[in-house]
Amino acid sequence: MNWMLAPALLAAALMVFVGISAAVKPSALSLVGVSTVSPLGTSEIRAVFGGMFIALGLACIITREPVVFAVVASAWFGDFLVRLVAVFVDRVSAREALTVLVTAALMGSALLSGYWLA
DSSP states (O other), X not given: OOGGGXXXXXXXXXXXXXXXXXXXXXXXXXXXXXXXXXXXXXXXXXXXXXXXXXXXXXXXXXXXXHHHHHHXXXXXXXXXXXHHHHHHHTTOOHHHHHHHHHHHHHHHHHHHHHHHHO
């Protein structure tokens, strides 16, 4: 294994872990402030945080292709930008904002390292 890929693969594995957790038990995301009020909301958590995180994480782990790492990293950076705007629009508390922004930036950066190092 190329140890230089470790940060990217670790981020991808974390995505798979969160995805499995969300798919199996959507209420687990209440730990980070995500909750549902309807069956459709529960289904959205399973699909987006579950299915998509599992698929994207596994795509990185299985293919180890630079372009796959770059695409998944781009999704995290897009998440970062939208969250940055949402901090002001939705008036997210400073502590919560810092947590989600740092998480998105770190995940995007770790995955992008797979693009440069794969």
